[in-house]
Amino acid sequence: MNNSKxxxxxLTNDDGIFAEGLQILAEKLKKVADVYILAPDSNRSAVSSHIVMHQSLTFKKVAERQWxxxxxxxxxxxxxxxxxxFKxxxxxxxxxxxxxxxxMGTDCIYSGTIAAARQAVLYGLPGIAFSLKAEDGDYAETGYDYGALADFAADxxxxxxxxxxPDCIVSVNAKSQKDYSAAVLTSLCIRDYEDRIEFEEVEDGILKSTLVSGKLTTTSSSLVSEHRVVDEGKIAVTRLRAEPVDFxxxxxxxxxxxxGTHG
Structure with missing residues (x-):
């Protein structure tokens, strides 16, 4: 870490560059650091570590130090x-x-937020992901107050x-609150989404599918599972590996x- 300055x-995310969570985090961090943003131009949730390999990317400057x-x-x-x-x-x-x-847990396989932190770690830099659970639950459309978690990040x-x-991603999860009393080093949980695919025939021989979310079940094997800690109103800080691990x-x-049996 650079201690002389x-x-x-x-900063990046998977919700898009104009997402409230990213912009609030940036504003809070500017008090203690020089902040640069490069984020997707629109929502890219649940894309995991998808990268574009065979076509060009487009970059647009949207504000000072923000692309x-x-x-x-x-x-x-x-x-x-x-x-x-960022020369x-x-x-x-x-x-x-x-x-x-x-x-949390199984979410980390699919998350573009985690994938960005993973890519940093693969390149030898600290990668830290921040995620907020809404007041009304995991799939809620509203109820996100990012300020307190952004303050925690800056502090x-x-x-x-x-x-x-090396090989360590830091994942920070919390529930939307006005303030927090504690942060705890936690372990991963396991999530079962019970998702299903529904098909609709749009014309003869062509089907359209929709992913329908089921009931979310979370299994915690530890008293310091991130899921339990977040539900207690504390901040969960979990360390996970960036590289795949052998069984x-x-x-x-x-x-x-x-x-040679078919040769």
């Missing part, structure tokens, strides 16, 4: 860290969010960065491979 922070990108959250981090868009800036960390909705950014180590004991499986 103000921190230089790259939008036609790509995805991971594209934004790649473009900011591997180009001259001569050496970023100390990448912060993603504040997301409109939580990203604790150096401490959160200090949690970084423990996978080399000891009882399987014999066969070759």
């Amino acid at each position: 103000r921190l230089s922070l790259l 939008s990108c036609s790509g995805y959250p991971a594209d934004c981090v790649i473009s900011a860290l591997r180009s001259d868009l 001569d800036i050496r970023f100390d960390a990448v912060l993603s969010g504040i997301n409109r909705g939580p990203n 604790n950014v150096e401490g959160l960065i200090s949690l970084y180590q 423990d004991g996978s080399l000891k499986g009882n399987v014999s491979f066969v070759f």
Whole structure:
């Protein structure tokens, strides 16, 4: 971390550059750091680590030190860290969010917010994701007050960065509140969405599908699960790996491979 001057922070998200959570986070962080934004030009929720490989991206300057990108959250981090868009800036960390909705446990597989933080870690920088649960639940359309979590980020950014180590993403989740009494290092939970696909025939031989959300079930194996901590009104800080991890004991499986039977 850069201790000789103000921190230089790259901000991004998956809700789009004009999302309230991102802009409030940026304003709070400007009090303690130099803030630069490169974020998708529109909502890119649940895109995971999708990147654009075979076509050009478009970038637009929307304000001082703020650019939008036609790509995805991971594209934004790649473009900011591997180009001259922010010339001569050496970023100390990448912060993603504040997301409109939580990203706990299984959510992290699909989340573009987490993917942006993951891309930073893959490039050797601290990646910190911030996500907010609405007052009325995970799928709520309203009830998001980002201010208190953004204040926490500004007050604790150096401490959160200090949690970084190779392959470690830091994921911060909280419920929408006016203030918080505590932050806790937590473990991941498991989420079952019970989603289903509904088809509609639009013309002969052509179907249109819609993803319909089911009842969300969350399983917590620990008393310090992020889900439980958030429901208690505290801030959950979870560390997870950026790289895929081998299944423990996978080399000891009882399987014999066969070759040449169809040659």
